[in-house]
Amino acid sequence: MEFELRILGSSSATPSTNRHHTAQVLTIGNQHHLIDCGEGTQMQLMLYRIKHQRICNIYISHLHGDHYFGLAGLISTMHLQGRQTPLHLFGPPGLSEILSLQFKYSGTNLNFKLVFHELDTTVYKKIFEDKSVTVHTIPMEHRVPCCGFLFREKPKPRPLIKEKLPDFLRPPQLVRLKWGEDIRDEAGNLLVRNTDVTLAPKRSRSYAYCSDSRYKPALLPYLQHVDLLYHEATFTHDLHERAAYTFHSTARQAAELAAAAQVRQLIIGHFSVRYKDLSPLLEEAREVFPATELATEGSIFSVMERD
Amino acid sequence: MEFELRILGSSSATPSTNRHHTAQVLTIGNQHHLIDCGEGTQMQLMLYRIKHQRICNIYISHLHGDHYFGLAGLISTMHLQGRQTPLHLFGPPGLSEILSLQFKYSGTNLNFKLVFHELDTTVYKKIFEDKSVTVHTIPMEHRVPCCGFLFREKPKPRPLIKEKLPDFLRPPQLVRLKWGEDIRDEAGNLLVRNTDVTLAPKRSRSYAYCSDSRYKPALLPYLQHVDLLYHEATFTHDLHERAAYTFHSTARQAAELAAAAQVRQLIIGHFSVRYKDLSPLLEEAREVFPATELATEGSIFSVMERD
Numbered sequence: 001m002e003f004e005l006r007i008l009g010s011s012s013a014t015p016s017t018n019r020h021h022t023a024q025v026l027t028i029g030n031q032h033h034l035i036d037c038g039e040g041t042q043m044q045l046m047l048y049r050i051k052h053q054r055i056c057n058i059y060i061s062h063l064h065g066d067h068y069f070g071l072a073g074l075i076s077t078m079h080l081q082g083r084q085t086p087l088h089l090f091g092p093p094g095l096s097e098i099l100s101l102q103f104k105y106s107g108t109n110l111n112f113k114l115v116f117h118e119l120d121t122t123v124y125k126k127i128f129e130d131k132s133v134t135v136h137t138i139p140m141e142h143r144v145p146c147c148g149f150l151f152r153e154k155p156k157p158r159p160l161i162k163e164k165l166p167d168f169l170r171p172p173q174l175v176r177l178k179w180g181e182d183i184r185d186e187a188g189n190l191l192v193r194n195t196d197v198t199l200a201p202k203r204s205r206s207y208a209y210c211s212d213s214r215y216k217p218a219l220l221p222y223l224q225h226v227d228l229l230y231h232e233a234t235f236t237h238d239l240h241e242r243a244a245y246t247f248h249s250t251a252r253q254a255a256e257l258a259a260a261a262q263v264r265q266l267i268i269g270h271f272s273v274r275y276k277d278l279s280p281l282l283e284e285a286r287e288v289f290p291a292t293e294l295a296t297e298g299s300i301f302s303v304m305e306r307d
Numbered sequence: 308m309e310f311e312l313r314i315l316g317s318s319s320a321t322p323s324t325n326r327h328h329t330a331q332v333l334t335i336g337n338q339h340h341l342i343d344c345g346e347g348t349q350m351q352l353m354l355y356r357i358k359h360q361r362i363c364n365i366y367i368s369h370l371h372g373d374h375y376f377g378l379a380g381l382i383s384t385m386h387l388q389g390r391q392t393p394l395h396l397f398g399p400p401g402l403s404e405i406l407s408l409q410f411k412y413s414g415t416n417l418n419f420k421l422v423f424h425e426l427d428t429t430v431y432k433k434i435f436e437d438k439s440v441t442v443h444t445i446p447m448e449h450r451v452p453c454c455g456f457l458f459r460e461k462p463k464p465r466p467l468i469k470e471k472l473p474d475f476l477r478p479p480q481l482v483r484l485k486w487g488e489d490i491r492d493e494a495g496n497l498l499v500r501n502t503d504v505t506l507a508p509k510r511s512r513s514y515a516y517c518s519d520s521r522y523k524p525a526l527l528p529y530l531q532h533v534d535l536l537y538h539e540a541t542f543t544h545d546l547h548e549r550a551a552y553t554f555h556s557t558a559r560q561a562a563e564l565a566a567a568a569q570v571r572q573l574i575i576g577h578f579s580v581r582y583k584d585l586s587p588l589l590e591e592a593r594e595v596f597p598a599t600e601l602a603t604e605g606s607i608f609s610v611m612e613r614d
Binding site: 013016040105 | 323346412
């Protein structure tokens with residue numbers, strides 16, 4: 001199953017000619033999870049041929065315009081193109097009020113159900129779950145209420161070793177074996193030891209999106225061992241005072257979190273417009289955490305299934 | 308003095324990969340007048356190297372998202388880049404409420420004064436005037452309150468023929484000659500006949516922007532002899548019923564208005580996404596009004612000063 005992140009925008013508040021405002025698509029299986037939706041996101045989706053019909057959920061981290069000014073336009077286009085599937089929108093208090101006002105004045109009555117889930121950005125909390133994934137909020141520390149999102153695949157079934165399975169097992173027992181149970185008779189005697197007939201399950205993959213935030217080591221418990229960590233890195237560390245003042249982070253700080261959390265890969269983004277060349281940010285992060293990449297427009301980060 | 312229109316977006320409600328939502332810049336002298344501001348306008352301004360510091364006024368025709376979803380982002384960028392000059396914003400009721408709500412939740416306190424002028428879209432009325440230009444609303448007929456804008460240079464002074472000017476004339480009398488008066492003595496006797504010592508003034512140039520509207524011949528009085536007429540042409544005429552139903556116009560209808568109003572040049576835009584190739588729209592309009600051009604992204608229409 002696919003578990004792939006596509007970057008649509010890497011710019012901080014002011015865009016530049018070749019950098020767009022924040023938006024990302026995390027594809028899990030057949031579904032797109034859109035994370036933040038800066039101005040121009042619908043154009044970026046078209047550019048990369050990502051079908052908005054496949055977007056199931058949209059997550060807005062906070063109400064600074066560079067993270068959501070593309071939302072009303074995208075939803076309007078979904079409507080005009082005949083979407084009927086419900087869309088789930090997760091965002092801070094105020095987002096629903098803003099959209100409702102915009103649609104009131106445009107006389108828009110959406111063809112599809114827009115289900116708004118208001119977020120408490122101050123807590124770590126499960127906000128979505130389906131058969132394969134859970135999504136939790138991660139509290140950020142920014143100038144306005146802001147959270148990140150942790151996407152984690154659910155535990156996976158243990159593959160059965162067919163040649164070792166006794167013939168007497170019935171389908172419900174096979175299901176129990178897949179989920180780690182031993183098989184016992186009615187008296188409780190062990191009939192089949194799970195580990196004798198199953199393999200270890202594939203690891204559950206995970207992605208943590210850390211939106212705008214001042215350097216916050218308190219995030220560490222949420223980020224432990226994630227496969228992909230996106231963390232903003234608006235500035236290089238020579239501007240760490242400016243970063244703290246504006247509630248942003250430096251590339252070095254992002255890398256320090258990645259190292260401490262022992263993630264597999266760090267992706268940095270939300271670059272200040274002052275950096276025409278992004279290599280100073282990348283080099284600074286890689287000094288602390290070598291497995292770092294830039295969240296440039298169009299980049300793809302796939303996480304393979306593995307044991 | 309420059310009088311030049313630059314097209315930033317030509318698409319109707321749904322954008323395509325190479326067509327942006329509606330926005331135009333009319334440059335008169337040293338000032339930019341931004342007309343509508345669809346999503347991505349700030350990126351288009353950058354692409355064409357148009358400095359937003361020189362935008363004095365923004366005019367929003369109506370509150371369909373494809374005409375204003377780029378506004379909050381552009382204003383935010385002006386703010387972040389340190390604008391201090393007041394900005395005048397002309398738009399229908401509701402626009403100010405929407406922006407205020409967005410800025411409330413983003414915690415934005417603008418560095419500069421944003422002066423909102425609420426428009427009555429149902430009347431022809433002067434909404435702006437400076438030393439060189441007047442701007443009037445033109446009532447459109449659309450699904451929500453909507454107006455166009457008529458930009459007209461003020462009458463220009465008559466050039467003096469220096470070699471014919473009698474020596475006794477004082478500066479105040481020269482000013483009166485420039486504005487068409489004869490010079491008389493205190494008893495009312497003619498001393499200098501204006502037309503003997505001045506030339507005809509240069510024509511005042513004009514641009515009429517007709518935003519989204521059903522075909523509306525009642526617009527004709529406002530459009531007579533304008534130099535440039537922009538009129539939406541969402542559809543070709545085979546879809547005239549759909550045009551009427553959605554309160555839009557066809558290319559032929561736009562051309563019929565241009566011909567009846569005897570304008571110098573017609574520019575058609577706001578094309579439905581169904582037209583990958585725009586030539587059917589252009590050909591249809593040119594059959595009725597040959598001096599028609601397409602409002603494609605980046606096109607420039609200059610109006611020269613002339614006698």
